[in-house]
Amino acid sequence: MRKxxxxxxxxxxxxSPAALRAEDFQVAVAANFTSPATEIAAAFERxxxxxxxxxxxxxxxxxxxxxxxxxxxxxxxxDAKTPGELEESGLAVPGxxxxxxRGALVLWSATPGYVDGKGEVLRKGGFRFLAVANxxxxxxxxxxxxxxxxxxxxxGLESKIVTGNNITDTFQAVKTGNAELGFIAWSQVCKDxxxxxxxxxxxxxxxxxxxxxxAVLLKPGEGSGPARAFLEYVRDSPAAREIILSYGYELPxx
Amino acid sequence: MPLSPADAGALLLSxxxxxxxxxxxxxxxTPLSWWLARGEGAFRQAVGAVATMPIVxxxxxxxxxxxxxxxxxxxxxxxxxxxxxxxxxxxxxxxVVASVISSLPFVVQPLRNAFEALGPRPLEAAATLGATPxxxxxxxxxxxxxxxxLTAAVMAFAHALGEFGVVLMIGGxxxxxxxxxxxxIYVYVEMGRYGSAHALSALLVAIAVVSMILVxxxxxxxxxxxPAPRRHL
Numbered sequence: 198m199r200k201x202x203x204x205x206x207x208x209x210x211x212x213s214p215a216a217l218r219a220e221d222f223q224v225a226v227a228a229n230f231t232s233p234a235t236e237i238a239a240a241f242e243r244x245x246x247x248x249x250x251x252x253x254x255x256x257x258x259x260x261x262x263x264x265x266x267x268x269x270x271x272x273x274x275x276d277a278k279t280p281g282e283l284e285e286s287g288l289a290v291p292g293x294x295x296x297x298x299r300g301a302l303v304l305w306s307a308t309p310g311y312v313d314g315k316g317e318v319l320r321k322g323g324f325r326f327l328a329v330a331n332x333x334x335x336x337x338x339x340x341x342x343x344x345x346x347x348x349x350x351x352x353g354l355e356s357k358i359v360t361g362n363n364i365t366d367t368f369q370a371v372k373t374g375n376a377e378l379g380f381i382a383w384s385q386v387c388k389d390x391x392x393x394x395x396x397x398x399x400x401x402x403x404x405x406x407x408x409x410x411x412a413v414l415l416k417p418g419e420g421s422g423p424a425r426a427f428l429e430y431v432r433d434s435p436a437a438r439e440i441i442l443s444y445g446y447e448l449p450x451x
Numbered sequence: 452m453p454l455s456p457a458d459a460g461a462l463l464l465s466x467x468x469x470x471x472x473x474x475x476x477x478x479x480x481t482p483l484s485w486w487l488a489r490g491e492g493a494f495r496q497a498v499g500a501v502a503t504m505p506i507v508x509x510x511x512x513x514x515x516x517x518x519x520x521x522x523x524x525x526x527x528x529x530x531x532x533x534x535x536x537x538x539x540x541x542x543x544x545x546x547v548v549a550s551v552i553s554s555l556p557f558v559v560q561p562l563r564n565a566f567e568a569l570g571p572r573p574l575e576a577a578a579t580l581g582a583t584p585x586x587x588x589x590x591x592x593x594x595x596x597x598x599x600x601l602t603a604a605v606m607a608f609a610h611a612l613g614e615f616g617v618v619l620m621i622g623g624x625x626x627x628x629x630x631x632x633x634x635x636i637y638v639y640v641e642m643g644r645y646g647s648a649h650a651l652s653a654l655l656v657a658i659a660v661v662s663m664i665l666v667x668x669x670x671x672x673x674x675x676x677x678p679a680p681r682r683h684l
Binding site for chain 1: 623
């Protein structure tokens, strides 16, 4: 072991990760947008030759990291609030913020036929747990509670709500059957515009405030042409817009 | 199972982080454990308590403290910038610092126990035979505490490999730079690609199980402080 250790260490030290190329730039992407962002970045790289290097994480974490000197050139957030705050505190480039996607909320169960097309199951009850993401941390959680409130069902169901830390945790609680149903993002169970599994109720958009996901250019990317071009690509290119739609997001009105 | 280039990169990065962090943690943890084991007193107790803090603190909280401390506005970060060094957050060496701190308790606990169990007598004997303290440490203490060192090394290595919250916070999940295996799994889960997540998780579990088996083999029950190797017989 001791004989092996030093050569191994030396080997690992010389095989340093490939340095980022000059035209590469780093983009922070909200975890819920991981799949579409990966596809959009690949399409952008094919067309321009510039490579967006994507980091995925929670919006709250990214905010803390950006405030502490993270090298991200652009940020695709899961909400509209955080990019606005970054703009106000001078960490984002003013006037570069825009909404790139609107989230759609669904009431979903992994069991086929469990959730009816009108959401009557919420009134009927008969389930032990309803999963809703933490309203303080996740916009979809906030929207889910809003729906229950507007339907007048929140007081009756409060004791049955299990709170996921984020929308992925919430999805997993329902997917594994630990909660019979839950409010999740349409993008989590949508493939090419169709429901992939289980049963779902598409919550009408007038029952909750819009779930807006904003993007913004950050200070480290101010002088980066490719970073600006990437944000434009996300907003305007037909390719990006098609990818966003195919993952179950809606596009902001233009 | 063929690994994708991204997976292989994450694995290599994790192994590199594990080796570098384990070496540095042992280097730092050995004198600290020795000092903690050699006496009493309020100050020593306090330092011992601080050294176990990383077990108690939630990883994201520890990561947050490190990020603020090492960032451009943090005291450590400002010293760094003053000396002309690159700031540590969002770099490989940032991960190393975070891993060393969060792995320290897993090194200090077994070493301190071993040093305490050893007692002062073997060193006194070595001293009467004319050994310098350093010489005595290297030739008497190190061989006697070998099982504890192995435990410490494997625990630190396994912990550095599995660590998630701290490295996510301090590293920023940047591909090829700070996206280690545990973060790659997180990315797959967020994408809903559970098959890939399962495969990498299985790899991580396999590494952990093999590590633990190695500890058991080298460190049989009741031989925490094994007899000195009889090299000279």
